[in-house]
Structure formats: structure tokens, C-alpha cells
Amino acid sequence: MTFERIGVVGLGIMGAGIVEVFAKAGLQVIGVAESESAVEQGKKNLATSLDRAVSREKITQVQADEISSRVTWGTDFELFAECDLVVEAAPEIIGLKQQIFSELDRVVKPEGILASNTSSLSVTAIAQSTDRPEQVVGMHFFNPAPVQKFVEVISTEKSHADIVAAVTELARSIGKSPATVGDKPGFIVNKLLLTYLNHAVRLLDEGVASRETIDSAMREIAKFPMGPLELLDLIGLDTSVEVLHTIFADTQDPLDAPASSLTTLIADGHKGRKTGAGFYDYSNKHEAPTSADDDLKIQVHETLMKAYLHTARQMNDSGYASKSDIDMGMKLGCGLPEGPFETMSHFVA
Ligand code: NAD
Numbered sequence: 001m002t003f004e005r006i007g008v009v010g011l012g013i014m015g016a017g018i019v020e021v022f023a024k025a026g027l028q029v030i031g032v033a034e035s036e037s038a039v040e041q042g043k044k045n046l047a048t049s050l051d052r053a054v055s056r057e058k059i060t061q062v063q064a065d066e067i068s069s070r071v072t073w074g075t076d077f078e079l080f081a082e083c084d085l086v087v088e089a090a091p092e093i094i095g096l097k098q099q100i101f102s103e104l105d106r107v108v109k110p111e112g113i114l115a116s117n118t119s120s121l122s123v124t125a126i127a128q129s130t131d132r133p134e135q136v137v138g139m140h141f142f143n144p145a146p147v148q149k150f151v152e153v154i155s156t157e158k159s160h161a162d163i164v165a166a167v168t169e170l171a172r173s174i175g176k177s178p179a180t181v182g183d184k185p186g187f188i189v190n191k192l193l194l195t196y197l198n199h200a201v202r203l204l205d206e207g208v209a210s211r212e213t214i215d216s217a218m219r220e221i222a223k224f225p226m227g228p229l230e231l232l233d234l235i236g237l238d239t240s241v242e243v244l245h246t247i248f249a250d251t252q253d254p255l256d257a258p259a260s261s262l263t264t265l266i267a268d269g270h271k272g273r274k275t276g277a278g279f280y281d282y283s284n285k286h287e288a289p290t291s292a293d294d295d296l297k298i299q300v301h302e303t304l305m306k307a308y309l310h311t312a313r314q315m316n317d318s319g320y321a322s323k324s325d326i327d328m329g330m331k332l333g334c335g336l337p338e339g340p341f342e343t344m345s346h347f348v349a
């Protein structure tokens with residue numbers, strides 16, 4: 001399988017980033033969105049990102065011009081007819097994605113592969129809207145796609161092993177570090193990360209420790225780059241709750257239902273940094289939270305770490321991904337110093 005021509009549907013933050021990734025790797029790219037104005041926005045997203053790369057001397061202006069020249073833009077799906085792979089990055093709405101895949105199935109050459117960048121929807125359900133489910137996979141890039149190395153390649157029960165291997169190899173050939181993941185809610189990173197973050201909120205809700213103690217425990221003892229509550233503020237509480245709903249719908253485990261202060265904060269309009277407040281107030285400069293309660297920090301760290309490692313083990317047992325892919329996902333996707341299976345080798349609670 002060779003990849004020369006790549007299509008991208010949806011040119012928002014992710015789609016434009018994915019266009020850039022493939023064009024930078026020397027491939028021909030066709031970027032399509034639903035309207036002229038959305039296409040203009042996509043062009044602007046790419047230009048802004050390339051300008052930034054030039055000003056930071058990551059690439060030269062000549063290289064930026066070459067990258068732009070490899071991209072064709074439009075609003076017509078027929079432009080995808082000869083694409084070897086089309087990656088969809090439209091809004092996270094199942095009906096919309098199914099409609100797009102059904103249209104892609106009609107226009108893309110029979111051997112073309114179709115991939116979705118969905119963060120949380122079932123790739124199996126998306127593939128059902130085509131007559132080629134064996135050629136449908138997930139290709140989940142992280143934000144910003146040109147910078148983040150990790151890519152989850154999601155394989156459904158119907159995905160052909162050769163197609164999954166080819167897309168994984170393609171990701172590697174464009175400089176990414178891919179992991180192969182089963183089509184399970186949250187895939188690797190969102191499932192393990194959000195389950196852990198939700199647990200941290202429950203500790204807060206139950207009055208076990210203050211937000212500062214919880215955050216400083218995980219920063220200082222686990223050496224995670226951010227505390228869980230600060231990280232939820234950064235991701236956005238609403239986005240986090242969406243992912244938790246998907247996970248809960250699968251597990252029906254009450255511990256996976258969004259913890260109560262997540263929902264009350266959202267109801268009060270506090271969705272995290274983007275609204276100026278979440279677990280913390282961002283109207284002034286946000287400092288890393290600290291706490292002097294060392295004994296409680298040790299207890300919080302043990303409680304959260306035990307549960308986090310337990311979830312990682314369960315995920316590996318239930319076919320989410322291999323131990324090494326789960327480790328890679330948490331390191332590259334979340335910036336953790338080591339993966340959970342590496343931590344298990346020396347964590348003693
Ligand atoms: P976005 O809202 O920024 O962009 C969506 C794009 O799709 C826009 O260009 C819009 O014009 C276009 N679009 C809407 N309807 C369309 C249609 N019918 N046909 C073609 N294009 C259409 O969204 P985003 O943040 O780029 O997310 C896109 C996908 O990537 C989602 O599935 C999301 O879950 C996933 N994702 C997002 C992130 C993130 O951090 N934002 C990270 C990983 C994955």
C-alpha cells in the first residue's frame with residue numbers, strides 16, 4: 001500500500017493541523033470543508049501555524065511555501081476521488097460523521113482507506129455507514145497535531161489487519177509514534193487519564209483533601225507535569241464530562257460517572273481556563289498549587305496511583321492496547337515521566 005494523496009475533511013483546529021502534518025511529510029493533500037468560509041478559515045489556520053514555525057526558525061520560508069503548495073482546497077468531496085487515505089476531522093457528532101463517511105464511501109476510489117480523528121465516538125458505528133468497514137480505522141491525532149508525536153490508530157472488529165498495519169506504518173513514516181488501540185471508549189489516553197482525573201475530583205468532593213493538596217501530591221510525588229484539578233481546568237470541564245459520559249455508558253461503573261463538582265461547576269458556567277475559572281480562578285496569574293500537608297499528600301498519591309494502575313491493568317486485560325502502547329500513550333499523550341506499567345515495577349503502596 002502506498003500513500004501519495006491524502007484527503008482531510010474538516011479544517012478546524014485539528015483538520016488544518018493534520019493537513020500540515022501530511023504536507024510537511026511531502027504528501028499531496030486535499031483539504032475540504034463544508035463552505036467557502038470554513039475553507040478560508042482552514043487556509044488561515046495553516047498559514048498561522050506555518051508563520052509561527054518560520055518565526056521560531058523551525059522551518060524556512062521556502063519550506064513553508066513548499067508545504068502550502070502541496071495543498072489543494074475545496075468544498076467538493078469529489079476532490080477526494082483519487083485519495084489513498086481520507087482523514088475526517090469534522091465536529092464530534094455521530095450523525096454528521098456517519099453522513100460524511102457515507103459520502104466518502106461513494107466518492108473515494110474502492111481501495112481508498114477512510115479514517116476518523118474522533119476522540120470519543122465509536123469507530124465501529126462510523127464504519128457502519130460505509131460498504132467498506134474493513135477499510136475504516138480511527139487515526140486519532142493529538143492537539144496540536146503538527147507538534148504532538150502520539151497517534152492512536154484505532155482498529156475495529158472489522159478493520160483489516162493489513163489496513164491497520166499500513167496506517168500505523170504511515171503514521172511512523174511521517175514522524176509520529178503510533179499505538180494500535182481497540183475501538184473502546186476513550187481509547188488509551190482519554191480512558192486512563194479521565195478515569196484518574198475523575199477519581200481526583202471525588203477525593204475533593206468527599207473532603208479527603210483540598211484541591212492544593214491533591215494537585216501538589218501528584219506533581220511533587222508522582223512527578224506528573226500538572227495536578228489533576230489544574231489539568232481538568234486546562235482540558236475544559238465540559239469536554240472532560242463528555243468523555244466520562246462515553247466511558248460510563250460502556251462500563252456502567254458508578255465510579256466512572258462524572259464526579260459531582262464537575263457538573264456543578266459547569267452548571268455555574270465555570271468550565272475551566274477557557275471561561276476564566278474552574279477548580280481555580282484564572283483572573284490573576286495561576287501559580288502551581290502547593291500544600292505543606294506532607295502526610296496527606298502521601299495518602300492522596302497512594303490512593304490515586306493505586307486506582308490509576310488498576311485501571312491500566314484492566315485496560316490491558318480487556319484488549320484496549322498492549323502494555324508498551326499504554327505506556328507510550330501516557331508518556332507522549334500526557335507528558336508523564338513514565339508509563340503505568342513502568343511505574344508498577346517500582347510503586348509500592
Ligand atoms: P472544529 O470545530 O475546530 O473543526 C471542525 C471542522 O469541521 C470545521 O472546519 C468545520 O467547518 C468542519 N465541518 C463542519 N461540518 C462539516 C461537514 N459537513 N463537512 C465537512 N466539514 C465540516 O473541531 P476540532 O477541534 O478540529 O475537532 C475535530 C475532530 O477532531 C473531532 O472529532 C474532535 O473530537 C477531534 N479531536 C479534537 C481534538 C482537540 O483538542 N480539539 C483533539 C483530538 C481529536
